[in-house]
Amino acid sequence: METIVGIKQLVDEGLREVPPLYIRPPDERPTITGSFSMSTEGIDGLPQHLCIPIFDLSPLSYDEEHPAREHLIRDLGRACEEWGFFQVINHGINSSVIQNLRRAAAKFFEQPAEERMRLHSQSFRAPVSYSTSFNPSMERVREWRDTLFFNRFPGFCDGFKEAPAICRKEVQDYINEVEKLARTLYKMIFQSLGLENKYINTDVPDIPRTLMGINYYPPCPNPSLTLGLGSHSDVSCLTVLHPDSEVLGLEINHKGTWVPVLPVDASAFVINLADQVEILTNGKYRSIEHRVLTNGEKARMSIACFFGPLEETVVAPLPVLIDGNNPPKYRATLFKDYNRNFASSRLQPNRGTLDFARI
Numbered sequence: 001m002e003t004i005v006g007i008k009q010l011v012d013e014g015l016r017e018v019p020p021l022y023i024r025p026p027d028e029r030p031t032i033t034g035s036f037s038m039s040t041e042g043i044d045g046l047p048q049h050l051c052i053p054i055f056d057l058s059p060l061s062y063d064e065e066h067p068a069r070e071h072l073i074r075d076l077g078r079a080c081e082e083w084g085f086f087q088v089i090n091h092g093i094n095s096s097v098i099q100n101l102r103r104a105a106a107k108f109f110e111q112p113a114e115e116r117m118r119l120h121s122q123s124f125r126a127p128v129s130y131s132t133s134f135n136p137s138m139e140r141v142r143e144w145r146d147t148l149f150f151n152r153f154p155g156f157c158d159g160f161k162e163a164p165a166i167c168r169k170e171v172q173d174y175i176n177e178v179e180k181l182a183r184t185l186y187k188m189i190f191q192s193l194g195l196e197n198k199y200i201n202t203d204v205p206d207i208p209r210t211l212m213g214i215n216y217y218p219p220c221p222n223p224s225l226t227l228g229l230g231s232h233s234d235v236s237c238l239t240v241l242h243p244d245s246e247v248l249g250l251e252i253n254h255k256g257t258w259v260p261v262l263p264v265d266a267s268a269f270v271i272n273l274a275d276q277v278e279i280l281t282n283g284k285y286r287s288i289e290h291r292v293l294t295n296g297e298k299a300r301m302s303i304a305c306f307f308g309p310l311e312e313t314v315v316a317p318l319p320v321l322i323d324g325n326n327p328p329k330y331r332a333t334l335f336k337d338y339n340r341n342f343a344s345s346r347l348q349p350n351r352g353t354l355d356f357a358r359i
């Protein structure tokens, strides 16, 4: 069996060129368009109409009928339709919880490769795993990232409890807070469709399944040939991402244009809707393809938390959103089957995971 070596280890050993295994075919290579920067006036170099929406979540501390909360939900709905991605600030999570995890995770990645590789597994179901790329033994081109994953399947395993000691407390503090935020946002997303709480509580699938991936993208000798993560949409319901506020890299495919995501500040989260929400809303809300560029000088780290239904959940467009003028665009699928298809479709070029459910 081939011995898998992570990309961080290869870079640490002194790579001067991008190895052939990591070179993208020309049509997938990124266009490096120059640099963008944040200033107090906003974002330099990026037109306003290409900035993903930003929401101040302070109105969440008001009661349900407060007008500010209602406005927030209405605007959120518009962002879900137009963008499928947005940033949130004043979300109530203390920035020390975020920074503590970023520091502890950095320590994990700074350990010798042998220490990190003790957790090596390419299984998507392992409670804790350290892996590289997406599926290195199967894919045509490797992705320029290593990832530390934690999996929580209720009633089956809780990887957060088994996190390595170097970051265990920080991982737990972070996920406890981010889970609450994810559930709040998930409910608001369905409220923004005009659905009643009673309907949401009974008919919209819950998101008890949590996967956290801490991505490490080492510096790359030639960012124009590689991607940290190739174009994909996320498979579950909702993703809460803490990007790197100093090293950019995330781009989203907004109506055919690759648009960079520029974090507003070090405590902002980037939220995106994933495939199951596109299916549930019958395509009204979108699960947008995104990718990650590599950086020539600096390592980048991001923390992605994916929230989804149980494996045995059947996901289909919500009946209230279907009528004669709006027939179902997606068939009902078992989330387990959807996930299984995801693992193989990511290995083929230009095949979106949503095609599996599209009618």
Ligand SMILES: O=C(O)CCC(=O)C(=O)O
Residues within 6 Å of the ligand: 213, 215, 229, 234, 241, 243, 249, 250, 290, 292, 301, 302, 304
């Ligand atoms: O690193 C990022 O900014 C995005 C990561 C991502 O898209 C993912 O892990 O699915």
Ligand SMILES: [Fe+2]
Residues within 6 Å of the ligand: 232, 233, 234, 290
């Ligand atoms: Fe993603």
